[in-house]
Amino acid sequence: MLFTFFRSIWVILRKDIRVWLRQPVTLAATFVPSIAFLLVGALGAAAVGHSPVALVTLDTNPKGMQMAQIFHSADVFQITDATPQQARNLYNKIDVVAIITIPADFTRRVDAHESAPIDVTVNNLNLDFTNDIRRSVPDAITQFYRAQGAKSPIKIIMDEHDLRQRDVQLFEYSVLPTIILLLSISGLINGGLSTAREWESRTVKELLLSPVSRAAIIAGKVLACFLITFCLGTLVLLLGYALGWTRPEGIYWLSALLAVALLSLFSSGLGVAVGAALQRFQIVIAVSINIAIYLFFLAGGIGVLAFEPQWLQTIATFDPLTYGRHAMEMAIFYSSSDLFGLDMTILALSALVAVGMGVLSMRRGIAV
Amino acid sequence: MLAKPGYTLRVIWACMKKDIKSALTERVFTIISVFVPVNILILLSLFAISGGQAPTAVVMNETGPYARQFYDSMSHAHSFILQTATASDAASLMQRGKIVAIVTIPADFDARIQQNQPVQVRVDVNNLNTDFTNDIRRAIPLSITTFYAKAFPELVTITPNEIDQYPQDTGYIPYLTVSILVVGLVLAGILQAGTASAREWENETIKELLLSPASRWAMIVGKMLASFVMSIAAVIVVLFVLIFIIGVQPVYWGEVIGFTCLCLLIFIAWGTFLGTVLKQRPAVIALSFGSSIPLFFLSGAFGPISFTTPAIQFIARIFPIYYAIVLQQHAFHGFDLNTYGMIINALIIAAYAVALIILAAVVLRRNTLAH
Numbered sequence: 061m062l063f064t065f066f067r068s069i070w071v072i073l074r075k076d077i078r079v080w081l082r083q084p085v086t087l088a089a090t091f092v093p094s095i096a097f098l099l100v101g102a103l104g105a106a107a108v109g110h111s112p113v114a115l116v117t118l119d120t121n122p123k124g125m126q127m128a129q130i131f132h133s134a135d136v137f138q139i140t141d142a143t144p145q146q147a148r149n150l151y152n153k154i155d156v157v158a159i160i161t162i163p164a165d166f167t168r169r170v171d172a173h174e175s176a177p178i179d180v181t182v183n184n185l186n187l188d189f190t191n192d193i194r195r196s197v198p199d200a201i202t203q204f205y206r207a208q209g210a211k212s213p214i215k216i217i218m219d220e221h222d223l224r225q226r227d228v229q230l231f232e233y234s235v236l237p238t239i240i241l242l243l244s245i246s247g248l249i250n251g252g253l254s255t256a257r258e259w260e261s262r263t264v265k266e267l268l269l270s271p272v273s274r275a276a277i278i279a280g281k282v283l284a285c286f287l288i289t290f291c292l293g294t295l296v297l298l299l300g301y302a303l304g305w306t307r308p309e310g311i312y313w314l315s316a317l318l319a320v321a322l323l324s325l326f327s328s329g330l331g332v333a334v335g336a337a338l339q340r341f342q343i344v345i346a347v348s349i350n351i352a353i354y355l356f357f358l359a360g361g362i363g364v365l366a367f368e369p370q371w372l373q374t375i376a377t378f379d380p381l382t383y384g385r386h387a388m389e390m391a392i393f394y395s396s397s398d399l400f401g402l403d404m405t406i407l408a409l410s411a412l413v414a415v416g417m418g419v420l421s422m423r424r425g426i427a428v
Numbered sequence: 429m430l431a432k433p434g435y436t437l438r439v440i441w442a443c444m445k446k447d448i449k450s451a452l453t454e455r456v457f458t459i460i461s462v463f464v465p466v467n468i469l470i471l472l473s474l475f476a477i478s479g480g481q482a483p484t485a486v487v488m489n490e491t492g493p494y495a496r497q498f499y500d501s502m503s504h505a506h507s508f509i510l511q512t513a514t515a516s517d518a519a520s521l522m523q524r525g526k527i528v529a530i531v532t533i534p535a536d537f538d539a540r541i542q543q544n545q546p547v548q549v550r551v552d553v554n555n556l557n558t559d560f561t562n563d564i565r566r567a568i569p570l571s572i573t574t575f576y577a578k579a580f581p582e583l584v585t586i587t588p589n590e591i592d593q594y595p596q597d598t599g600y601i602p603y604l605t606v607s608i609l610v611v612g613l614v615l616a617g618i619l620q621a622g623t624a625s626a627r628e629w630e631n632e633t634i635k636e637l638l639l640s641p642a643s644r645w646a647m648i649v650g651k652m653l654a655s656f657v658m659s660i661a662a663v664i665v666v667l668f669v670l671i672f673i674i675g676v677q678p679v680y681w682g683e684v685i686g687f688t689c690l691c692l693l694i695f696i697a698w699g700t701f702l703g704t705v706l707k708q709r710p711a712v713i714a715l716s717f718g719s720s721i722p723l724f725f726l727s728g729a730f731g732p733i734s735f736t737t738p739a740i741q742f743i744a745r746i747f748p749i750y751y752a753i754v755l756q757q758h759a760f761h762g763f764d765l766n767t768y769g770m771i772i773n774a775l776i777i778a779a780y781a782v783a784l785i786i787l788a789a790v791v792l793r794r795n796t797l798a799h
Contacts, residue, residue, distance in 0.1 A: 092715060096722035103740050104725060112735055127586075136566070153767050154732045170585060177589035184592045185763050186603035188480065189731050191506045195566035197588040202569035204586065213583035214576055215541065216498075218568045219548040222555040223522070233557035253710060342623070345710040346460045349717050350467060357471040364556055366528045367482060372474060373526070389556075 068272040072280025073287070076254045080288060086253065090246045090292065097241060098296070101234030101362070111192050112138040114147035114156045121167035127178070128162060130203050136196040151181065157189045158182040160197065228393045235300045236388050237362045240381055243293045243323045244355055248348040251285040251331020252338075255422070259339040278332065278419050285328035286321075293320040312391040315400060319387040322407035326380055327352070329414030336421035355381050380410035439642040443650025444657070447624045451658050458658070461619045465612030465666040468721075472608045473601060473674070480600065482564050484508045484529040485518035492538030494579060498549075501575040502531065507567030528554040529564050541579075598761060602676045606760045607729035609670055610691065610752045614720040616662040617695025618702060621655035622712035625703025625788075648700060648789045655696045663688060676760055683759035683770070690777050691752040697784035698748075704791045723749050732765045748780040 080086060115137075117128040132139055142150060147159045161179040163169075169176035180197055184190040205214040258264040267277055297320065300306035308316045331348060338344045358372075359365070359381035365373060376382045387403035390396040451458050486499055503510050508529075513521060518530045532550040534540075540547040551568055555561040576584035628634040637647055667688070670676050678684045703712050726743050727733070727750040733741045744750040751773045754765045766773070 086710070086714075088711070088715070090714075093718035093722070096718060100722045100725045103737065103743070154734050154765065157731075157735050173582060173585055175581070176586045178586060179591060180588045181591045182593065184594050184597050185761070185765075186598050186731055187506070187600055188603075189735060190592075190597060191480070194506055194588075194590070195563065195570050198570040198573040199566045201573050201586050201588070205584070213544075213580065214572060215544060215546045216572045216575070217546055217548050218565075218572070219550045220565065221550065221552045222561075223553060224555050227555050227561060228557045230557050230559040233559075249714065342454070342709045342713070343456050343460070345713045346457055346464075349713065350460065350464070353471060353717070354467070357474055361471070361474065363474075364528075364560055366525050366554065366556065367480070367560060368474065370526075 065273060065276050068276035069280040069283060072277055073284040076281060076284035077288065079254065079257070080250060080284070086250070090242075090249065090288075093241065093245055097238040097362075098235065101238060102231050104231075104234075110136065110138050111157045111189055111196070112140070112155065113158045113160055113193070114142040114150045115139050116142055116144050116147050116159060116161040118144075118164040119162050119166040123167035123170045124162050126207070127166065127200070127204055130200045130207070131160065134196065134200050134203070136192075136199065151183065154183070158193045224394050232300075232305045232393070234362055235296075235305045236385060236392065237356070237360070239293055239296050239300075239320070239388070240323065240359070240385050241352070241356050242296055243289055243320065243384075244327045244352040244381060245349065246289040246292050247285060247324055247327025247329075248331040248334065248352045249345060250288055251282065251328045251333075251418075252335035252344040252348040253331075253341065254281055254285060255332050255335025255418075256339055256341050256344040260341050274422070275419070278415075278422050282325075282328050282332050282415055282418060285331055286324050289324035289328055290321055293324060306392050308392045309395055312395050312397075315397065316388055316391040318404065319384050319391065319407065322404065322411050323381070323384040325411040326384075326407060326414050329411060329416075329418045332418035333414060333421045336418060355379055358382075359385055380407055383407050383410075436643060436646045439646035440650040440653065443642075443647050444654040447651050447654030448657055450627065451620070451624065451654070457623070461616070461623075461658075462662045462665060464619060465616045465662050466669050468612055468615060469605060469608050469666055469669060472611070473605055480560075480563065481507055481509045482529055482560065482567075483511075483527045484531060484564075485511055485513040485521055485527050487515050487518050487530060487532040488512050489515075489535040490533050490537040494538045494541045494575075495533045497579055498533060498537070498571065498575045501578070502567075502571040504574065505567045505570045507563055507570070522552065522554060525554075528556065528560065531568070598763075601674065603731075603757075603761070604729065605670055605674050605676055606756050607724070607753050609666060609688075610727075610749060610756055611720055611724040611729075612666045613663065613688065613691045613752065614695045614698075614724070614749060615716060616659040616666075617655065617692050618699035618716040618720065619713065620658045620662075621652060621696040621699030622703035622706075622716060623699075623709045624651055624655055624658075625700050626707055626709045626712050627703075629704075629707035630709060644792050645789050648785065648792060652693075652696050652700055652785070655699065656692060659692055659696065663692060678760045679762040680759050683755070687752070687755040687759050687774070690774060690781070691748075691755070694748050694752075694777055694781040694784065697781050697788060701784050701788040701791060704788055720749070723747055728753050728765060734766070748777055751776045751780075 115128060115131055117124055131137065140150060140156065144161070150156045151159050159181040163179065166176055178197065178201070180193060182190055182193050202214060205212040258267060294317065297306055297316065330351070334348055334351065335344050338347060358375055359379045360368065360376065365376055365382065383403040383406045387400060387407070390398050390400065486502065488495060488499065499510070502508055515532070518527070521527045522530055530552040534547060534549070537547055553561055553564055573584060573587065577587045628637060671678065699716070702715065706712050706715070726740055727747060728744055733744045733750065754773050755770065755777065757763045757765055758770055
């Protein structure tokens with residue numbers, strides 16, 4: 061009896077995976093978004109935080125040159141040294157976001173303790189770029205004063221203590237949201253489509269008339285989808301590892317893989333539930349993508365949840381992806397097991413509820 | 429000869445009517461597709477809602493005038509969402525992920541400042557990623573120089589003298605939501621046109637269409653017009669939310685309407701092409717999401733592409749989404765994001781539309797259906 065049950069699961073699992081592999085378009089639909097997001101992350105990260113500016117140094121005396129050197133070594137700007145006319149041309153052609161001008165009498169004014177303003181002409185078309193400039197120029201000024209050592213009039217010193225041992229680069233950080241998106245889209249779409257396909261192609265009739273337990277049918281479908289989703293997630297994780305972007309160490313490989321597994325199970329169960337409830341390809345795919353994208357963005361999307369307003373953080377606490385993301389971040393970037401138990405418990409419960417919903421939806425579908 | 433234009437128009441009209449009726453019979457999908465662009469608008473806007481400002485607790489161990497002035501400088505640094513807290517409360521907030529930085533102003537802050545002695549301000553940072561962490565690292569020096577410029581203008585004489593191009597700043601939300609409108613148009617166009625085209629192949633009704641004496645051009649135009657009509661509902665919803673709920677008032681209303689129709693046309697042409705090539709609605713739907721959102725990120729959604737890397741600039745210029753964003757930013761904010769001028773940008777979009785319509789017609793002409 062038990063043998064028949066597991067054999068049925070195995071047969072349905074194999075059948076669903078074979079059908080999936082025969083659908084190149086579905087394969088593409090699963091892979092394209094995540095690969096595209098990875099590419100976007102890698103390309104976009106290179107551009108973040110390095111605003112192009114034109115630097116006009118009208119003062120060739122020591123203080124002016126020192127200030128110019130500080131701007132160059134600030135690792136904040138992409139600097140183009142220019143004459144006032146060249147700078148204006150670059151600015152008008154929208155090749156630079158700002159013109160920084162060190163005035164001709166800069167050294168004299170600094171030495172005479174007179175006001176020595178550095179002109180910053182900024183294209184303030186949006187706050188993202190404008191605020192980068194607003195923060196970076198004073199940062200350079202502070203460095204200028206700091207270089208004076210004990211003579212510096214600025215006596216306030218920032219004493220930075222980082223919570224985490226190492227800084228995570230933006231492009232590394234963006235890999236995890238991509239994996240989360242992949243897991244949710246793959247689970248929901250593949251689970252939904254493989255279930256709805258049974259109704260669309262009317263093979264559900266054969267399944268129902270066969271002497272196979274319905275629990276085995278559902279388990280087989282969820283497991284097939286889980287396997288596909290888990291393998292995809294692991295593949296991207298390994299790809300990130302090979303590129304040096306995601307590097308879990310030792311035992312944290314296990315916790316990262318556990319989080320991937322539970323997220324896969326959750327999204328697969330949800331996918332099967334949606335597929336069984338809606339039973340039509342087109343609606344299933346539209347609803348699944350919407351659910352996946354909502355769950356993804358409400359868990360922080362490609363941003364950082366801690367920076368979002370409180371009400372959004374409160375909503376995120378009800379989104380299982382939030383816990384999956386937290387567990388993976390801790391394991392992969394920070395080699396930490398902070399809140400690991402809570403994350404895993406909530407993910408496991410969510411996966412169980414999702415599979416339960418799948419079972420219920422399928423039973424109701426069968427009854428109809 | 430005279431009968432031919434009339435016949436073609438009848439074919440266009442019939443195809444359009446048939447597609448609208450077909451779409452209306454699939455109510456759930458139609459409703460979902462109408463609300464997809466507005467969903468995307470809401471979800472992508474969530475990124476910008478915090479304005480990139482770091483939630484930060486300030487532990488005020490000193491409450492003297494200089495300490496308060498320093499706090500005031502931090503609050504004007506365009507970088508923090510500040511709250512004061514005790515050391516233990518701040519640690520607890522950090523532990524629970526409610527804040528990302530703690531700035532501790534020491535008890536002897538005022539005394540040391542008055543005596544011109546060095547004073548350390550402790551900054552604890554949850555260094556989740558370098559983008560956000562560097563913003564905090566740079567915002568503290570900004571606060572320090574602002575503080576000195578106000579408190580001791582005779583000591584710290586070097587200050588930035590900012591000259592803004594526009595009289596007022598445009599926030600993250602108003603800027604980004606206009607770019608997001610474009611991705612809404614992409615999805616509205618591709619979903620409607622792509623599914624309408626693929627439906628013919630799935631239901632095998634394409635056989636009748638291909639065997640009929642009707643011109644394939646006329647069929648394509650009829651189908652595109654139907655998709656245009658159906659997409660208008662989605663466009664009205666997303667524009668309503670953008671203008672009346674989010675409150676982004678267009679500078680040029682005429683441009684908004686004109687550019688929106690033009691952009692919609694191109695994405696409908698793109699959807700018709702995709703539907704004809706892929707022939708399956710699930711594939712069209714999945715790829716429309718899978719391609720449009722990443723392309724949106726690469727097409728200057730956050731600012732002029734000339735401020736990014738050459739690789740991004742190259743990719744952005746290949747796809748029409750970039751030109752659509754340039755046009756809409758001009759329509760809503762009056763911004764010029766490239767030096768081509770609005771007419772050239774609009775002509776590029778129009779050229780893309782014509783090319784895609786031709787491509788869709790050619791693909792349809794070469795397609796057959798296996799028995």
